[in-house]
Amino acid sequence: MSSADYKIKSYCHIRDGKVSKNGEVLFSDSSEEFSAFIKATYKHFETDYSKFFKMDNLSKLAFMGAEVLLRDTDEKNIALILSNRASSLDTDRKHQAAISKQSGAFASPAVFVYTLPNICMGEISIRHELYSENSFFIFAEFKPHLLSDYANDLLETEKANEVLCGWVDYDKGKYDAFLYVIAKKGLLPLDTGELTKLYRTK
Amino acid sequence: MNSVYLSHNNIISAYGFDSAAAVSSIKNEVSGLSLVDDSKILPNPFYSSLIPQGSLSEAFEKLNPKEAYTRLEQILLVSLADTIKKSGIELSDRVGLIVSTTKGNIDVLEDDSPFNEERAYLNELGKKIENFFGFKNEAIVLSNACVSGVLALAVAKRFIHQKRYDHVFVVAGDLVSKFILTGFNSFQALSETPCRPYCKTRAGINIGEVGCSVLVTADNTNLVDESVRIIGEASCNDANHISGPSRTGEGLYRSIVSAMNQAEIEADAIDYISAHGTATNYNDEMEAIAFNRANLQHTPLNSLKGYFGHTLGASGLLETIIGMYSLHSNTLFASLGFQELGVSKPLHIIKKTTAKESSIFLKTASGFGGCNTAAIFQKVNS
Numbered sequence: 001m002s003s004a005d006y007k008i009k010s011y012c013h014i015r016d017g018k019v020s021k022n023g024e025v026l027f028s029d030s031s032e033e034f035s036a037f038i039k040a041t042y043k044h045f046e047t048d049y050s051k052f053f054k055m056d057n058l059s060k061l062a063f064m065g066a067e068v069l070l071r072d073t074d075e076k077n078i079a080l081i082l083s084n085r086a087s088s089l090d091t092d093r094k095h096q097a098a099i100s101k102q103s104g105a106f107a108s109p110a111v112f113v114y115t116l117p118n119i120c121m122g123e124i125s126i127r128h129e130l131y132s133e134n135s136f137f138i139f140a141e142f143k144p145h146l147l148s149d150y151a152n153d154l155l156e157t158e159k160a161n162e163v164l165c166g167w168v169d170y171d172k173g174k175y176d177a178f179l180y181v182i183a184k185k186g187l188l189p190l191d192t193g194e195l196t197k198l199y200r201t202k
Numbered sequence: 203m204n205s206v207y208l209s210h211n212n213i214i215s216a217y218g219f220d221s222a223a224a225v226s227s228i229k230n231e232v233s234g235l236s237l238v239d240d241s242k243i244l245p246n247p248f249y250s251s252l253i254p255q256g257s258l259s260e261a262f263e264k265l266n267p268k269e270a271y272t273r274l275e276q277i278l279l280v281s282l283a284d285t286i287k288k289s290g291i292e293l294s295d296r297v298g299l300i301v302s303t304t305k306g307n308i309d310v311l312e313d314d315s316p317f318n319e320e321r322a323y324l325n326e327l328g329k330k331i332e333n334f335f336g337f338k339n340e341a342i343v344l345s346n347a348c349v350s351g352v353l354a355l356a357v358a359k360r361f362i363h364q365k366r367y368d369h370v371f372v373v374a375g376d377l378v379s380k381f382i383l384t385g386f387n388s389f390q391a392l393s394e395t396p397c398r399p400y401c402k403t404r405a406g407i408n409i410g411e412v413g414c415s416v417l418v419t420a421d422n423t424n425l426v427d428e429s430v431r432i433i434g435e436a437s438c439n440d441a442n443h444i445s446g447p448s449r450t451g452e453g454l455y456r457s458i459v460s461a462m463n464q465a466e467i468e469a470d471a472i473d474y475i476s477a478h479g480t481a482t483n484y485n486d487e488m489e490a491i492a493f494n495r496a497n498l499q500h501t502p503l504n505s506l507k508g509y510f511g512h513t514l515g516a517s518g519l520l521e522t523i524i525g526m527y528s529l530h531s532n533t534l535f536a537s538l539g540f541q542e543l544g545v546s547k548p549l550h551i552i553k554k555t556t557a558k559e560s561s562i563f564l565k566t567a568s569g570f571g572g573c574n575t576a577a578i579f580q581k582v583n584s
Contacts, residue, residue, distance in 0.1 A: 137343065
């Protein structure tokens with residue numbers, strides 16, 4: 001199967017107080033704070049998963065995006081290729097604030113473990129039982145052509161049957177998630193122009 | 203599919219400023235770890251291997267920098283400058299750059315840092331390196347916990363296969379910082395003595411720092427004596443826990459099997475394993491289970507953490523480069539610090555540096571987030 005044949009199976013946006021799937025708004029909430037918004041999102045989708053409340057903001061954002069796209073799928077060989085600009089800086093700043101006092105005596109393992117951007121993929125893997133490829137890239141902005149190259153290679157070499165790709169960024173209270181599933185069958189052609197257009201859709 | 207090779211390389215470490223300096227010390231079983239007393243990092247002294255700042259500044263000035271660079275940037279630039287120069291490759295639009303790091307310039311978050319907080323963004327680090335050398339393509343920063351360094355090689359290979367690039371320079375590094383040391387200390391994971399991977403008396407990790415770089419290329423006319431071909435690579439998540447390794451070694455086992463399938467080899471074709479071996483109780487135990495499940499319990503194995511400590515986002519690349527020299531010199535390097543097996547399954551730990559004809563080695567790494575990577579390399583010049 002050549003890369004030209006792969007499709008965008010489904011996609012999801014979480015931004016500006018709204019959660020949408022395939023362009024259709026599924027949930028919106030007027031909470032100003034991310035923490036209230038993402039909790040309301042969790043409740044709306046009737047997500048019964050207590051570990052959610054221990055996660056950092058980046059993981060909560062990525063987790064809910066994956067929830068919208070993967071909750072009804074039986075496929076288990078789904079690779080994860082996520083990217084963002086701010087890495088885990090939101091949590092890094094919390095760890096830094098804790099260690100700035102008294103020789104690091106206040107460092108917390110529950111915070112420190114989230115000072116890596118790939119932890120959110122670990123959370124998704126645990127939730128959906130995915131023993132699959134994970135890669136987390138940092139870019140100045142969404143780079144669909146590079147994510148598609150990488151996804152194509154995993155699909156062509158049969159390392160994955162589907163790939164959950166996208167952008168998941170949380171920084172200084174601002175959040176932006178655009179996730180999509182690449183598969184052999186789907187809604188739209190896998191194309192950089194198409195992905196750029198979808199990403200920018202409000 | 204076309205072959206992809208690892209070629210020109212460099213290691214900046216406590217041992218010196220090229221790969222040969224590190225390899226010759228390792229061959230002589232000399233550790234790069236020493237007791238560091240720096241209360242700005244931790245209140246109590248700790249074992250680490252550090253790059254000497256004086257030599258670093260001296261080497262960096264030779265590159266004629268036009269602006270101020272952070273310590274990590276200096277390390278990465280000095281390493282990559284050597285690798286690029288030796289390769290003789292012109293940085294055209296067919297040449298990619300991958301930067302592997304877990305925390306990058308995280309030390310700029312400290313109050314007394316002369317650098318702006320913006321410098322902590324990893325794409326800023328990528329941009330500094332890209333612009334310094336004039337790469338035509340934007341740096342790809344990979345931040346995937348402790349598997350980053352070896353995963354970066356798989357990523358480079360995959361972009362070459364997709365014809366995005368003909369050559370990719372991979373550079374990797376992380377600093378020994380208060381941020382990292384206090385974090386691992388909060389997990390009670392730091393050893394008060396030089397680490398002893400897989401040993402009964404192991405008591406945790408040491409954190410060390412290196413910068414290293416390698417040319418990944420499809421061009422078999424620009425290889426070096428120690429070059430290897432990447433014949434298989436895979437990453438699998440444990441899907442179990444974000445900070446604790448799987449009790450069944452699930453993700454590591456699956457990664458090894460998948461990499462062996464891609465390489466079309468059986469376990470007995472592997473001459474040597476360069477394992478992760480951080481010397482924490484849980485990690486080493488998990489690895490022993492995974493290697494036994496993959497039928498690799500009789501294959502000679504070492505962890506290089508007793509030489510460098512755990513160098514985080516650089517470790518996978520660092521240990522792959524050392525593995526290249528191990529194959530080339532047909533020498534198995536001792537797993538420093540090991541005395542008596544302290545895991546529940548048998549492993550063949552290399553106790554003394556010994557001569558052995560070798561052509562294929564397996565590199566593995568595991569990290570927070572449940573990530574695991576395995577990559578298999580074959581000697582080119584036998």
